[in-house]
Amino acid sequence: MAHEISRRDLMKLLAAGASGFALGPVTFLSGNSVEAQDAALPGTFPREQTLIARILTGRVGTPDNFNEWVGWKNRDRGMQNLANEPLWSVDFATGEIVNGLASGDPTYSEDFMTVTIPLREGVAWSDGEPFTAADVVYTIETLIAFDGLNGHEFLLENVESATAVDDYTVEVQLKVANSRFHTTFLDRWGCTWIMPKHIFEQQEDPVLFTHNPFVGCGPYKLHSFDPQGAWTAWEKREDWDKSPTGILYGEPQPQFIIYQYFADEGSQILAQLTHQLDVAELSANGLTALLAQSQSSRAYQPTFPFVVNNDPAITGICFNTARAPFDNVDVRWALTLAIDIVEYTSIAVDSSGTLSPVHIPHLGPYPDLYIGPMQDWLKEFTIDVGDGETFAPYDPEAPRRVADLARSRGYVFPEDDEFLAKTFGLGWYKFAPEIAEKLLVKNGFSRDDNGMWLMPDGSPWKIEFNSGTVLANHDARNAAAAVQQWKKFGIDATHFLTESDADLVAVGDFDVSGDWPGWEPWGAGPDLYRTLNQWNTAYVRPIGERNQGHQSRWTSPEMDDIIERLRETDPFDTEAVVAIGIEGLKEAVKNMPGIPTYGYVGFVGWDETYWTNWPGSENAYTQPYTHWPNFKYATPFLQPTGGA
């Protein structure tokens, strides 16, 4: 029967079909109307009143769903950073913990079975309803009741009951003693947020509820969003003075803030060069290109090293201490001393990282509370090289040598001690390949005829350094530098880039990785429990199973004891917390389960065409990232230029 259709007919049919396909998407879009959106067309947002930043975590997959208590909802598109308010949040630039919905620190009973939370008065949700203790109690009870909500398991395991003592005081009875219970509400790029009771209690199933429009206690409310998830626009609340941001810091300046998705760095740079993006987050090369081309852009620091160097994470090298020979502390120290940190940081970050000899970064309160006071101990600390010989590995001059190299390469920056300490750190470890050699020989290692290292059983020593596949990320940067250094030392080291890095590391299928050598601390306040607790024996699982503690799988009875004592210490007793924290850091240095190298380095480009007074290094009134929860606290300080 086919011959009854002529070719001409077929061509007509094909043309009709193609037209239908082409028009189909437009027809579909026309039916894809969005709730809670005003009629808006390009140009709705007056540019001089609008701040445009990037969504760090990519295009939003579920743009009409703002229920951040369920799964992952790209909360950095303005939910956590503009419209929401936690009880407390971390500000790593000032080292302070900011009281948001809480009016002060929580207080624990002596047995840590009860915690009392004081709440801020005069706060209202963005729909005008007052915020009270009932919201906090409702949140805790609802999260316990529904297993599909984030935080369910933690609260179920920890909370016996939650009671509103009065409108602005909540008392939580715990099932087990927990001196850090409150940290589940401490926002450090995520925490347990408080639900608006009057909204959620009307829902049959809070897990399926989309929470659209978003109702929060932050200074901004939802304006509109792209159904394809490319942007979300927020507008300043008329009653901004009823948000903790307004109460603490005054009126936010931008009328609108838009978080926009940029798929790659190139488009971010072009957008900022054309003043369509106020805040760009780039790679080192991207920032260099932007600053070279733009007359109106600035970096976090006005001089070298330009970068954001106060992110609360210490990068470096993570050993798999459950796998030989990395289960041997002498081997770990040998690999540390085989590194020339000057060359290393030059390769990894063009000498722009701040060194830290301990497993926390050099920022916020840590230099004053920990790294500074530990200097004497670090200088006196020795390792046993064998044959009765000891070696003091610490080198307080290392940062100056890094600075000298940077200066010799033409970078210009201040020479005062304060700047040098803040930028390059207080010290690191000596480059001592001869000591590294002794440590290895002591443990049965040897060199072959070509000078390459052999394992104690005579086989060639090969080290595979795992990292993710993004070369700009710090795991890959550390990997590239470490592999180069260890190769020079005579080890057959290779860099293994894989998309499955996290999975391989989680089950212990690796030698060395670029995971942080110490778990990220809070970044504010004196407490190091968050870092040290990851080395708890209770969290270690056998190779092949998913580990629940630090990726190194290292632990020790001494560290367990330190963690236990920290648990029994009031987190607000600074003196006691710091004393135990220093013990914990010393234990980590002695055992070196991972090598801390330099603090996380970020690359931010701010356009000053429409907004100035960014929180740069010379005026770090708050943390600098627009994706962090407390970006909202920067909004009252930004100054509009009018676009002139």
Place this chain on the structure above:
Amino acid sequence: MTFVKRYLIPRLIQYFLVIWLGITVVFLIPRLTPSDPVMKMVDQMRARGSTLEPGAMDDIIEDLTQMYGLEGSWLEQYGDFWARLVQGDFGVSFFQFPARVNDLIAVALPWTLGLLLMSTAISWTVGNIVGGLAGYYTRRRWSRVLDSVAMVVRPLPYYVFAFILLLLFAYVVRWFPITGGASLGAIPTFTWDYIKDVLWHSALPALSLVILGGAINFQVMKLLVQNVNAESYVQYAKLGGVTENRIVGKYIIRNAMLPQITGLALSFGQIFSGAIITEIVFGYPGLGMLLFRAITNGDYNLIMGITILSIIGITTAILILDLTYPLFDPRVRYT
């Protein structure tokens, strides 16, 4: 009836068998990779700051396994998967829980279809017509110029070529936007303003695909036409005084087009995989990035949803091509 029994029914059986096999492979592959969606979510919770006691973590793993429908043996999961699939339900996305995969695809698919259908159709049509003419009039100056341009453009890596276009037209002369499928603040409505805005944003991504795709079609068609032009029946027609237009249109291009039609069918089938590099360079919404993120996050259901569409798209395109081929090539008969 002979056609139905001897060709159509076996061909349809083959069609469904290929789809079943493809879908089964798609079911298995994510489960054979080291990427575990439950642990991905747990890792993300830890990275976001949740301090989890071991007991709490075990409970979370159990809850997520249950919510994601990953309980039971692979065989049981396979049974559940087909039970859902025959109802057209791809299940929930793990990474974007509790969003349904169908909904996520429904949001991205129209953009991919709109861009790739149009650009494929245009690049195929223009590339073949111009390539056909250039193959026949191979000594003309314009033919040699176009050939040189195609030789320069075609080997360019797409990413580089697309970025050059972006740089030239979005930054230097600023005729087109830098990123996105529509302007900031534009809300989808069936209005001329919105359609214009979408077309304006689609222009550069479409241009990049049309130019590179057109160059490929141009070169292939030019070679095909040159070969056909050398055939004895074409020479005979010329000697017989047949008009040049008739020789080009009826004798040469129509014959040279046959392999290109097969290529077009395959290109349409592959549309459902999206165009990931185009989406990255131009920030264009579509299935490509959705699939990429699903793979990196171990989002089994979303991977399966998109890949199944692609499998069905390609196999259906080939089936339609097979069944309609006699209309293009009179030498083929299913009798």
